[in-house]
Amino acid sequence: MPLEEHREQVPVLKFPRQTIVSLLVFAVVWEILSHLSPYLGIPPFAIPSLLRIAKSMTTITPIDVAVTLARVIAALIASFAFGLALAMVMYNSRMLDEYLHPMIRILMAVPVVSWILFAVLWFPGVEFRIGFVLVVVCGPVFLVDTLDAMRNVPRDLRQMMRSFRPTTWQFFIKLMLPAIVPTIFTSWKVNISLAIRVVTIAELVGAVTGIGHQLSVAQELFSVSDVFAWTVVLVALLFLLEAGVARVEHRLLRWRA
Template identity: 30%
Template sequence: MIHHMLSTLLNKLWSGWGTLAGVFLIFALWQIGFEAFGSLVLPAPMEALGRLIDLVALPSGFEYILITAKRAFAGFLLASAFGISFGLIAGWSNTLSLLCKPFITVALGVPPIAWIVLALLWFGGDDGTPIFTVFISTLPLIFAGALQGVRMREKELDEMAKSFHVPLIQRFWQVQAPQIVSYLFPAWATALGLSWKVVVMAELLSSTRGIGAGLAEARVNIDTASTMAWIVIVVGLLLVIEGMLLNPVKDYVEGWKHAE
């Protein structure tokens, strides 16, 4: 038991050092780019980080981050609710799964910029445009993950649980759900990352508040340092979400794979 805990801790520390090394490598390449092309093309990393601190210290800058986070999570949670529900229903029906395949292909093929234009016509420049764009862009991924999880589960385990007269609800939570989540989670994690990219794009074109609006202001002012600062904020938030939310959830839902 102690050996297993130490091994898990060392693996996590090694993973953390690997991530940190990757971040340092990015900053090193960034510094090389600054020295090669100048501050107008690529500002110095320390200049961008200083501008980041200034932006976060401003009430409006912190408000922009909260607004973007609210819109991204609102669209993502709506997509999760609808995508998982309909994906599970379609996965248990051969007819529905076949009917849904063309819709998934079409939905995945439409670029987010097209949804932004439609959302602008429907919702204007309010919260509805970025939230809807995140919802419609991430919904197909989550739906496909849930559907695939149901279709690819090991039916022999279901039959074995039935033979032991395990109740239906218990059979779903303890036998089927872990298998479904193992397929759903990668799509869900990808959709969460995509939601941040899409919401910033939608804000850039449609909103006067949020990180996307901050990027639009930096573009108008030809402020490369502020542009890079906003980009660092978005990437940093994604890394925090991955480390504090996605990885613990992944370890929990995939624990059954490593159970002895």
């Protein structure tokens, strides 16, 4: 395949015509409802006009966006490192896997709100609380996805690799990690969306910076336009992070194109 054609297929952030049309229709319907809200018995502040939302967008503070983004990225990196390392250990030890796997499933079943309450009761620092909640929610997802991917590597490949008598490190570096790269990227995409939602809720409790804190302030002021504006920022961050992961995925997995 020519290089030019190959580049055209990069799955970077794209906006198909259908997406643009859907957004325009939503915007038109929203604007109509904002003007009809007094006749429908709905308070005017409940459905702000697009102009009010646009004014709220101009009040977005970059520092809060940067703080939330930094928290998400740092927590995802820590969660991935924790999940990958523990998955490697559990793959090598069947006994450890049998004891830890039920606990991992229990951790994944605990609601996010419960983890937030635990963090508030256990830890004094706000940043550590938020980081703890993000890691304890996203880490098990990385762990389970990675471990399942390792087990799905064809047995023939594993036996062939072991015939060369590799060390444990060589076995994972030369065979396992390259084989599970597609699953790792899928897990990253899932966890990005999860982390964006979790960090917003975690920042609502005790944080004085970040998008979650600003949403809490907007809620106290009954400012729906501010809530809408900060929500748009969250969605934009999600698309930005997913686009970055998609570009790295395309570069590392060119053989799939």
